[in-house]
Amino acid sequence: MSTASSRGRRLGASVALSTLIAGSLLIAAPAQAATYSISGTVTIPDDAPADWLADLQVDAISTVDGSVTYVDVDPVTSAYTIELDAAGQYEVAFYDAGYWDEDTWIQHNLATTWWPGTLSRDASAPLTVDGVETGIDADLQYGLTVSGTVTAPTATDPDWWWYSYVYAQTTDGSSWGYAQVDAATGAYTLVGLNPGETGIEFGTDIDAPMIDGKQFATEYWGDALKPWQSELIDLTxxxxxxxxxxxxxxxxxxxxxDPASPVYSDFDTEIRWLAAAGITTGYAHADGTAEFRPQGTVTRDAMAAFLYRYAGSPDWWQAPRRSPFSDVTTTTPFYSEITWLAEMGISSGWTVSGKQQFRPLAHIKRDAMAAFLYRYDDLEWYLS
Structure with a gap:
């Protein structure tokens, strides 16, 4: 039995202390520590392999702090007992947790069941524990599956599949699934999912082999780069x-x-999203990798390029033959992006002697950046 907020281990119950009654030579007998536990049995479908029982887990999730106490189900008796540190209310979940068998991920197609017998976490009811709670049983059924294929660029390292994964989770946290990608076919199958709206994530580990200095971007169903922007699947x-x-x-x-890395950045996620979205290409190296230079400054022409790419590099845009800025010519780097910024009304630059200047190599100040983003936001309905 293990106890922790993330399935680690925690020290056991408190120790009762002897009590000395003031003004008396009598010593009280040690108080008995209260016992709190949840126990019951878990069954699986009659036609399911009996050895699946050995891979089942029962969680008791505190409604106070979210800490999780869990045990495995006895594969012979199908019984379980969770010893708890304290009384309280607990959500109880019965499911197949999945595990690695050397290089293979094993997870059985059993739907997560929430006490008192629902596939929806939102529809479950916390169990009040004020002593020994018995008969907390569950009857698990087969879960739902999601399948498909993952395709990688043809120049990919042959071992790319080993680092690739597909992950699914229902939006209410009722169930989750994890799958490897098949080395030969690129196919995957997620199992043990519950009904409901479900998000799908496709990704590779951070240490996956690079392809000409590039790495895979994490994606979400619907060509999204952020989970909350993804399309959900309504699993029925x-x-x-x-x-x-x-x-x-x-x-x-x-x-x-990794915070231990000498090039760790507090904004690692945000910077990598910027690259995945095609908003920045960084400063290229000969081997295909690049630097972002997170402590560097941003020039006004680079900011124009960032916003242009964020808008999807609109293919309808035709840069004018004559520049609206006296200090920007048609051969100036990011000319198309700078003139697009002006056309959209995001930046008008400075008026000097009756002419407009953009000052492309000047560093953009934080107040100007705020103005750019404010004006860009007003245009998003038009740009989308």
């Missing part, structure tokens, strides 16, 4: 054909996710 049955083509982005050598 098994779903097939949830396919994705992985895309690559420059590997930024001076931005790292």
């Amino acid at each position: 049955g098994d779903f097939a054909g949830i396919d994705v083509d992985l895309v690559t982005v420059p590997y930024l050598t001076d931005v790292h996710w």
Whole structure:
């Protein structure tokens, strides 16, 4: 039995102390520590392999602090007992947790059941524990599946599949699933999912092999780069054909996710999203990797390029033959992006002697950046 907010281990129950009654030579007998536990049995479908019982887990989730106490189900008796540190209310979940068997992920197709017998966490009821709670049983049924294929660029390292994964979770937290990608076919199947709106994530581990200095971007169903922008699947049955083509982005050598790294950045996620969205390409190296230079400054022409790319690099835009700015010519780097910024009314520059200047190599000040973003936001309905 293990106890922790994230399935770690925690010290056990408190120790009763002897009590000395004031003014008396009598010593009270040690008080008995209160016992709190949840127990019951878990059954699986009659035609399911009996050894699936060995992989089942029961969680007791505190409604006070969200800490989780969990145990495995006895594979012989199908019984379980969770010893708790304190009385209180607990959400109780019965499910197959999945595990790694060397290089293979194992997870059985059983739907997560929430006490007192629902597949929806929102529809479940916390169990009040004020002593020994018995008969907290669950009857697990087969879950739903989501399947599809993941395609990688043809130049990908042959072992790319080992680092790739597909993850699904219902929006109410009722169930989740994890799947490997098949090395030969790129196929995957998520199992054990519950009905409801479900998000799908496609990704690779941070240490996946690079392709010409590039790495895979994490994607979400619906070609989204952020989970809350993804399309949800309303699972009412098994779903097939949830396919994705992985895309690559420059590997930024001076931005790292690990705080122990000398090039760690507090804004690692945001910077990598900027690269994945195609908003920045960084400063290229000969091997195909790039630097972001997170402590550097942003010039006004680069800011114009960022916003232009954020708008999707609109293919309808035709840069004018004559520049609206006296200090920007048609051969100036980011000419198309700068003139687009002016056309959209995001920046008008400075009026000097009756002419407009953009000052492309000047560093953009924070107040000007605020103005750019404020004006851009007003145009999003038009640009989308």
